[in-house]
Amino acid sequence: xxxxxxxxxxxxxxxxxxxxxxxxxxxxxxxxxxxxxxxxxxxxxxxxxxxxxxxxxxxxxxxxxxxxxxxxxxxxxxxxxxxxxxxxxxxxxxxxxxxxxxxxxxxxxxxxxxxxxxxxxxxxxxxxxxxxxxxxxxxxxxxxxxxxxxxxxxxxxxxxxxxxxxxxxxxxxxxxxxxxxxxxxxxxxxxxxxxxxxxxxxxxxxxxxxxxxxxxxxxxxxxxxxxxxxxxxxxxxxxxxxxxxxxxxxxx
Amino acid sequence: xxxxxxxxxxxxxxxxxxxxxxxxxxxxxxxxxxxxxxxxxxxxxxxxxxxxxxxxxxxxxxxxxxxxxxxxxxxxxxxxxxxxxxxxxxxxxxxxxxxxxxxxxxxxxxxxxxxxxxxxxxxxxxxxxxxxxxxxxxxxxxxxxxxxxxxxxxxxxxxxxxxxxxxxxxxxxxxxxxxxxxxxxxxxxxxxxxxxxxxxxxxxxxxxxxxxxxxxxxxxxxxxxxxxxxxxxxxxxxxxxxxxxxxx
Amino acid sequence: xxxxxxxxxxxxxxxxxxxxxxxxxxxxxxxxxxxxxxxxxxxxxxxxxxxxxxxxxxxxxxxxxxxxxxxxxxxxxxxxxxxxxxxxxxxxxxxxxxxxxxxxxxxxxxxxxxxxxxxxxxxxxxxxxxxxxxxxxxxxxxxxxxxxxxxxxxxxxxxxxxxxxxxxxxxxxxxxxxxxxxxxxxxxxxxxxxxxxxxxxxxxxxxxxxxxxxxxxxxxxxxxxxxxxxxxxxxxxxxxxxxxxxxxxxxxxxxxxxxxxxxxxxxxxxxxxxxxxxxxx
Ligand SMILES: Nc1ncnc2c1ncn2[C@@H]1O[C@H](COP(=O)(O)OP(=O)(O)OP(=O)(O)O)[C@@H](O)[C@H]1O
Ligand SMILES: [Mg+2]
Numbered sequence: 014x015x016x017x018x019x020x021x022x023x024x025x026x027x028x029x030x031x032x033x034x035x036x037x038x039x040x041x042x043x044x045x046x047x048x049x050x051x052x053x054x055x056x057x058x059x060x061x062x063x064x065x066x067x068x069x070x071x072x073x074x075x076x077x078x079x080x081x082x083x084x085x086x087x088x089x090x091x092x093x094x095x096x097x098x099x100x101x102x103x104x105x106x107x108x109x110x111x112x113x114x115x116x117x118x119x120x121x122x123x124x125x126x127x128x129x130x131x132x133x134x135x136x137x138x139x140x141x142x143x144x145x146x147x148x149x150x151x152x153x154x155x156x157x158x159x160x161x162x163x164x165x166x167x168x169x170x171x172x173x174x175x176x177x178x179x180x181x182x183x184x185x186x187x188x189x190x191x192x193x194x195x196x197x198x199x200x201x202x203x204x205x206x207x208x209x210x211x212x213x214x215x216x217x218x219x220x221x222x223x224x225x226x227x228x229x230x231x232x233x234x235x236x237x238x239x240x241x242x243x244x245x246x247x248x249x250x251x252x253x254x255x256x257x258x259x260x261x262x263x264x265x
Numbered sequence: 266x267x268x269x270x271x272x273x274x275x276x277x278x279x280x281x282x283x284x285x286x287x288x289x290x291x292x293x294x295x296x297x298x299x300x301x302x303x304x305x306x307x308x309x310x311x312x313x314x315x316x317x318x319x320x321x322x323x324x325x326x327x328x329x330x331x332x333x334x335x336x337x338x339x340x341x342x343x344x345x346x347x348x349x350x351x352x353x354x355x356x357x358x359x360x361x362x363x364x365x366x367x368x369x370x371x372x373x374x375x376x377x378x379x380x381x382x383x384x385x386x387x388x389x390x391x392x393x394x395x396x397x398x399x400x401x402x403x404x405x406x407x408x409x410x411x412x413x414x415x416x417x418x419x420x421x422x423x424x425x426x427x428x429x430x431x432x433x434x435x436x437x438x439x440x441x442x443x444x445x446x447x448x449x450x451x452x453x454x455x456x457x458x459x460x461x462x463x464x465x466x467x468x469x470x471x472x473x474x475x476x477x478x479x480x481x482x483x484x485x486x487x488x489x490x491x492x493x494x495x496x497x498x499x500x501x502x503x504x505x506x507x508x509x510x511x512x513x
Numbered sequence: 514x515x516x517x518x519x520x521x522x523x524x525x526x527x528x529x530x531x532x533x534x535x536x537x538x539x540x541x542x543x544x545x546x547x548x549x550x551x552x553x554x555x556x557x558x559x560x561x562x563x564x565x566x567x568x569x570x571x572x573x574x575x576x577x578x579x580x581x582x583x584x585x586x587x588x589x590x591x592x593x594x595x596x597x598x599x600x601x602x603x604x605x606x607x608x609x610x611x612x613x614x615x616x617x618x619x620x621x622x623x624x625x626x627x628x629x630x631x632x633x634x635x636x637x638x639x640x641x642x643x644x645x646x647x648x649x650x651x652x653x654x655x656x657x658x659x660x661x662x663x664x665x666x667x668x669x670x671x672x673x674x675x676x677x678x679x680x681x682x683x684x685x686x687x688x689x690x691x692x693x694x695x696x697x698x699x700x701x702x703x704x705x706x707x708x709x710x711x712x713x714x715x716x717x718x719x720x721x722x723x724x725x726x727x728x729x730x731x732x733x734x735x736x737x738x739x740x741x742x743x744x745x746x747x748x749x750x751x752x753x754x755x756x757x758x759x760x761x762x763x764x765x766x767x768x769x770x771x772x773x774x775x776x777x778x779x780x781x782x783x784x785x786x787x788x789x790x791x792x793x794x
Contacts (some may be wrong), residue, residue, distance in 0.1 A: 075411055101417040112412035116506045118431050124415035129426050160509020171412075178416060345776040346729040346769040349737075350744065354769065358762030456737050463635060476642040484631050484639070489553035491630040 020087030026051045026182060026213050027072060032081030035068055041067050043237035047056075054214045056224040056245070059234035060260055065217040068234070069184045072215070086181060087126040102131065105175030106184040109191050111167040113159040119146060119170045120155040123177045131178070138177070149203050165196025169203055176207075183207065185216045221264055225249050230239040233257045253257065283475040286482065292469050299465030300486065306382060306451045306461055307490075311388035311444055318440075322432075323424060325399050336395065343392035349453050353383040356457045367376025382454035390447040397443060401436030402428055434505050441498040443493050462486065570763050584743035585771050588732040591664055591742065595732075596725050599668035603675025610680045613701065621676070628673035633731050639684045640666025641738045660742075663735040671728055678720045682713035719787040726776050726783070743768055 020026075025048040034042040041064045049055055057065045070076040071083055074090050074097055083090040089102050102207045113122050123142040146155055149169040159167050168188055175183060185204060189197040201223050208214050209225045218224055223247045224231055232242040233254075241254045249265075252258045272287040277283045285292040324336045343351065360381060366373045376384075405428055414421035433440075455463045470479040475501065573784050609621030636665065644662045648655040686709055694704040736744035754760055 073415055076416060097414075098417045098419075101415060106412075106415040108408060108412060108415075110406075110408055112406075114412075114431070116367050116434065116505075116511065125426065126418070129422060152350050158508035160507055162509075164292075174416070219408070243356040341780075342769075342773065345726070345730075345780055346772045347733045349730075349733045350765055350769050350772065353744070354762065354765040357758070358765050361758045361761065405747060447632070449630075452632040452634040453734075455634065463632070463638075470642075474785075480635075480639050480643065483635055484627070486629065487632055487635065488630050 022051050022264060024087075025049060025084075026053075026086055027215075028084040029068075029072070029083075030082045032068075032071060032078045033081060034064075034071065034076065034078045041237050044081070044240055045234070045237070046081075047232060047239065047242075049182075049213060049215065050212055052211045053229045054208045054216070054227050055230045055232065056216045056218055056228040057232045057234060058218065058224060058260075059228055059232075059240075063234045064237045066186050069106075069186055069215055072182075072184060073101055075106070084136055087161075099112070102178050103180055104182045104184060105178055105180035106240065107168070107171050107175055107186070107188050107207055109143070109187045110240055111159070111164070111171045111191075112173070113170055115159045118156045118158055119151060119162070119166075119173075122159070122170055123174045126174070127177050142173070142177055144230065145176050146170070148176075148206075149173045150199070164192045165199045167197075168200045172200075172203055172207075182215070183215045185214065185218070187217050187219065189218070189220060219264065221249065221261070233260065235260070272297075279353035282478055282489045283473055284478055285475065286479075286484070292473070296462075299366050299460055299462040302379070302460055303451055303490070306379070306386070306454060306459070307448045309383045310386040310390060310447055311452065314390035314394050314447060315384070316442075317387060317391025318398045318470060319429065321391065321395030322402055325395065326402065326424075337387075340392045340395050341366065344390050344396075348389045348450055349385070349390055352382065352453055352457060355385040358379040361415040378454070378457045378459045382396060382451070382457060386450060386453070389450065390443060393443045393446075394440065395437045397436045398429075398432060400439070401432030401434075404435045405431050434507060437498065437502045437505065440485060441495065441502075444498070445494055447493055448490055449487065472480050528676065533726060571720075573750075573754060573760065574763060574767055581743055581746055581750065581768070582771075584741070584746040585768070586737075587660075588729070588742045589738075589775070591667065591732045591735060592725070592729040593662065594664045594670055595667040596728055599671025599728075600675050600721075601667065602672035602680065606672055606676035607679030607683075608705075610676060611683050611705065625673045625676045625680075628669050629677060631670070631786060632707065633667065633670050634734050634737065636669045637663060637666040637734050637738055640669065659738070660735070660740045662740060663740045666738075667728060667731060667735075674724050675721065678717050678724065681720075682716040683709060685716060686712055714788055719783050719790065722779060722783040722786070726779050729776055730772065745770075 020042070023141050027047075027049040027067055029045060031044050032042055032046060033040065038168065043170050045064075045068060049053075051127070057068065059065055067076055071078045072085060073225060078091065081091070085100060086103055088103075088167065089101060091129045113119075114125065117125060118122070120139070120142055123145055124135070124138050127141075128135055143155065146152065149172055151173070153165060154162060154166060154170075159164075159170070162170070171188075172183075187202050188204070192200065204214065204216070205223075205227055214227075216224070230242060231245045231248045233240050233248065233252075233256075235256050241244045241248065241252065241257045248257070249261065252261055270509045273284050273287040277288070287293065288295040321336050321339070324332050327333055356378060360374050360376060363375045366375055408426060409431070410423055418426070450465045451461060454461050455467070458464065466479045466483050470476045606621055606625060609617050610625065612618050612621070629638075633652055640662050641659070644665060647657055690708060690712065691704065694708040699708065732742060733744045735742050736748075739745075747768060749760050751757065751764060
């Protein structure tokens with residue numbers, strides 16, 4: 014695979030340096046830097062509107078940023094002639110609203126991108142898609158349409174759909190926020206399983222218990238900056254910044 | 266066939282109800298021909314107006330201001346002027362500006378009246394279709410497009426595989442309406458002497474002085490044609506329905 | 514596990530948004546249209562190989578403008594008359610569609626479907642040929658000139674469409690409104706006239722205006738059946754100028770501009786109303 018510049022697994026898989034982003038006059042990201050190593054699971058927490066979604070959407074170029082740099086496996090995301098396909102096959106993303114394609118069955122949802130974007134042979138893709146649906150524990154649901162599934166099931170199809178592209182990195186943006194409490198767990202179990210297998214994951218989440226359980230590193234953001242970061246045990250037990258303390262006391 | 270013809274002939278003689286299209290071979294052939302021309306005209310125009318609609322709706326999402334403006338101008342121009350004048354504009358106006366073919370029997374226009382009818386009606390109905398498809402596309406949440414982008418789809422392939430198939434489902438009822446209108450509007454081709462159903466009927470009633478009979482036949486035939494189209498579109502709607510979402 | 518509805522509103526249920534022409538393009542459109550006429554005029558000029566003795570096309574257009582404009586006003590008159598008649602008849606037909614008596618409803622529905630699915634031009638022929646040239650009501654004799662027949666012919670599809678618009682508007686009123694009216698012991702007539710109809714008027718206005726625009730576009734059909742409106746006059750102008758074929762493009766373009774200038778503001782107003790009402794509902 015052709016790389017923009019050589020990347021080796023000992024380098025950070027994602028390297029964000031001082032990025033800024035404004036929507037109109039509002040500066041939503043005000044100089045954020047962070048590094049993620051391969052296989053690491055990091056969680057981004059913070060109050061609503063603090064720029065968490067914007068931050069992770071900068072990683073797969075869904076939102077263009079104004080200043081700074083984002084490098085994903087050696088690909089400079091801010092480059093003017095970014096090869097979006099090269100970036101996006103390495104970075105999978107799961108959304109809060111699942112965003113499944115409602116005119117296709119679960120299996121077809123998983124198969125579509127590898128066939129239509131990567132032009133992989135259908136048989137191979139189908140076998141892999143079946144395996145992925147099995148992995149997210151949706152055997153028997155292959156031929157259901159999104160409208161016929163529960164939120165938790167749809168979200169797991171969405172995860173399988175992203176995994177079908179064989180990404181190196183997965184982005185999760187509040188994937189359980191739209192779910193009923195009883196279905197949250199089935200999705201979290203799936204993510205945990207992925208993390209345990211060594212997938213590099215970036216999670217934006219309000220599930221503090223889950224963050225504490227799976228994260229290698231937690232970032233607390235507020236108004237476009239990283240206020241505090243550290244291993245979960247430390248950050249949750251002894252937050253240093255008053256803003257972190259206030260936030261955690263509210264949500265815990 | 267013979268007995269039916271004879272019966273209708275007898276009907277004419279006893280009641281005065283004159284359906285020459287059934288008992289008179291010449292009129293029957295004319296009428297069937299006209300019917301086929303109407304079908305042909307409808308099918309061609311439906312096809313091209315849908316193509317125009319899809320391409321136009323795609324162009325309306327363009328980043329280029331001028332592309333959008335030109336499409337918008339096209340839509341407003343064709344929606345807000347009479348289709349008959351459009352047809353005259355094309356047929357009498359533009360066709361005069363085109364080079365003529367030199368055939369054995371003298372000069373011939375490059376495009377026949379039928380071709381001009383197809384062109385003008387397709388553009389006319391196409392203008393409405395652009396709006397219809399666009400509103401269908403706008404009904405698809407942006408997040409669906411983003412999900413496709415995150416999976417590596419380009420704008421064009423996302424449009425083709427995801428947005429358009431969904432948009433079509435949303436706008437089928439409106440499209441249905443417009444296509445029904447299009448079929449009815451094919452009668453305008455009468456004005457430029459395209460031998461479609463209305464034109465041949467007018468020939469038949471001026472030859473036989475049986476206006477009321479032909480009028481009833483004509484209305485029934487269009488009623489059936491429109492009914493057929495509506496039926497087909499409903500079946501399509503049913504086939505394309507999104508499982509799990511009820512239609513309320 | 515049973516299927517449960519998605520928390521987000523499934524987008525397929527949302528009605529397609531009405532076409533929203535952009536307001537800021539208004540000026541630009543006018544300019545483009547003027548360009549179009551000029552262009553077609555110059556194109557035609559260039560195409561005509563005749564000597565300079567022939568008058569310039571713009572001069573000819575200007576010369577005949579008063580006549581053509583009178584023709585155009587006649588089109589507007591036809592449209593207003595047809596709309597008025599069609600709306601009155603359509604209102605009556607619409608009432609039958611919400612009748613509680615099944616036979617009345619059925620008859621109304623058949624009538625509506627019949628006239629709604631018939632091509633306008635066919636209905637126009639229908640009126641031209643099948644209406645008598647004069648009406649005799651007792652001692653009173655009302656002559657029916659061609660243009661009046663055309664008015665009647667065009668009002669038939671208007672009637673059917675108005676009825677359908679009315680039916681649609683009534684159907685869009687939540688059933689709770691009927692039930693509320695019922696529980697307040699309103700009589701059926703009162704339910705319709707004081708509860709349901711006032712709410713319908715607002716919903717009916719945009720499609721009704723849309724229908725009027727379509728009707729205006731259809732008034733030129735009257736030329737086909739021999740009424741002296743703008744298209745007929747255009748043909749006569751072309752003949753008066755010696756049957757010059759190069760005149761036809763600018764002439765028809767010119768007429769298109771008039772229709773555009775008349776119909777486009779109506780279309781803009783319609784979409785604006787549509788949007789306003791859509792937000793309120
Ligand atoms: N496309 C956009 N256009 C304008 N403003 C935007 C856009 N996207 C986000 N914003 C604004 O940027 C700010 C940060 O938004 P963002 O979605 O990143 O927050 P968040 O931390 O993910 O919040 P939440 O927890 O509610 O999801 C918000 O004030 C939001 O209104
Ligand atoms: Mg967010």
